[in-house]
Amino acid sequence: MIIAEEVQSKARKREFLEFPSKLYQQDPNYIRPLDKDINDIFNPEKNRFFKNGECARFLFKNKENDTVGRVAVFVNNFYEQQQPTGGIGFFDCINDQETANFIFDYCKEWLQKRGMEAMDGSINFGERDKFWGVLTDGFEQPLYGMNYNFPYYKALFENYGFKTYFEQLCFSRPIFAEVSRVFMVMHAKHQRNPDISAQPMKKNALKKFAKDFTEIYNKAWAAHGEGKCMEESKVLKMFKTMKPIINEHISWFVYENEKPIAMWMNIPDLNQWFKYMNGKFGFFQKLKFLWVKRFKKNEKMVGLVFGVVPEWQRKGIEGYMIWEGTQHLRKHTDFTVTEMQWIGDFNPKMIKIAENLDTTVTRKLATYRYLFDRNQEFERHPIL
CATH class of the missing domain: 3.40.630.30 (Gcn5-related N-acetyltransferase (GNAT))
Known part of the structure; x- marks a missing residue:
């Protein structure tokens, strides 16, 4: 049995920040983001997207009252897509598909109540320049403001039914x-x-x-x-x-x-x-x-x-x-090395520029999308 707890109290806010550190404590590549950077995203006085959107955070506990997952779920009315699309972000979970499915189902229901027809993840309640995408290749120390996760996250998303809306490519070269x-x-x-x-x-x-x-x-x-x-x-x-x-x-x-x-x-x-x-x-x-x-x-x-x-x-x-x-x-x-912030695979002109700079792809992330109507035809991000 899994229980969802909304993050509102100081104790739960602290656990929302601490859970990833516990999850990744044996992973030498994990770098904990600054608490301030995360807290500012969920502060209506610091994040302008609250003026035209809604966001909630949740912790997920097992029957022993241990935290097994966390997530933020949000509606950002500036995020204009083909169908009303909400977002989930700051997703972290133990390596268990049943637990991940419970979290995804919970987010889906939350978003459906607010008129959404799809959800993208793992993305940020804000601009694309920070905490955007699920790491799928290149499991090295993340750049500042970049998401990092275990390799099994790809399977958790895709087994649930998420599909790649666009791939995020990071280009690098030795100095x-x-x-x-x-x-x-x-x-x-x-x-x-x-x-x-x-x-x-x-x-x-x-x-x-x-x-x-x-x-x-x-x-x-x-x-x-x-x-x-x-x-x-x-x-x-x-x-x-x-x-x-x-x-x-x-x-x-x-x-x-x-x-x-x-x-x-x-x-x-x-x-x-x-x-x-x-x-x-x-x-x-x-x-x-x-x-x-x-x-x-x-x-x-x-x-x-x-x-x-x-x-x-x-x-x-x-x-x-x-x-x-x-x-x-x-x-x-x-x-000794330079790495460019990610470029979406929908932007071939920018990719060509990166390739012309004598770089190679060293890291990939994916922006996943899940359509609530499973009979609706899935379309990837249009090419620019």
Whole structure:
């Protein structure tokens, strides 16, 4: 017998955070997310999606009163799909199909009462940039904000009837791997042009780089797939928030004279430092973080954005930028590998760009969908 308990009391909120650590205590690749990051998602004052949605958390106990699973289930009215589709996230469960089925059934009933006709999981009650997808391949230490789970989760979802709505591909490359000959040729070509220059991002010039980032991003991505225009003021605010973790050697901009034409934005993988915090980030953990950040090598950086303005695309300017940046960061940092945030398999243009950067797929996640009407034809995410 399994019992569902809604997470409302302090004790249950604490257990919701602690259960995964107990489940993964023997897994050396598990990195506990910061409690603050999880709590903020379920705080209506911090998460704007509560203004147009509903969310609840549940723990699941066996007859011995041991926690055997947890989940968040939600309706996000910004999440527009072909049919009304709810979400489940932060799913963790023992390796038992019966227990998983009970959790999925419970979520299905909760969502049906709110007019939903399908559910996606394991996803976030928020944007796709964090805690999105079920890991299906590449069971290594997760990047900051990335879901991690045991290999058996794939079977738990698929045996219940979930199907892959889209696959999430993570591309990576070693920093010291041989750089493509094409990139070297393009670098030599553009290096001879006195109008072309490359500059690393500097903390003391965030206003300038926010302006340049906004210009490149909006030209390169506004009309590309699901791209959205960004406002310079919001980019500057984001840069200021990121300032403590910005590494001035790993984000690069290319200019034609003074005009920004390309960018390659990276940050250190915060999980390589947060893994020593055990989910906490209070006063003493912040002091520990500063010590760890200074004395513990971080060998992984994360690619956030890569963009070239339309008039410079297919001219090899990315080769110039990558070799300029790579030569520099090889000398001035400890990074040995770079990994890009995931790209959906519905976005072949972005996948092609990633492949052209001499990367390989090193990690896969799946966004699963379950249609409540089992006679309804299942369709994957449309290709952009």
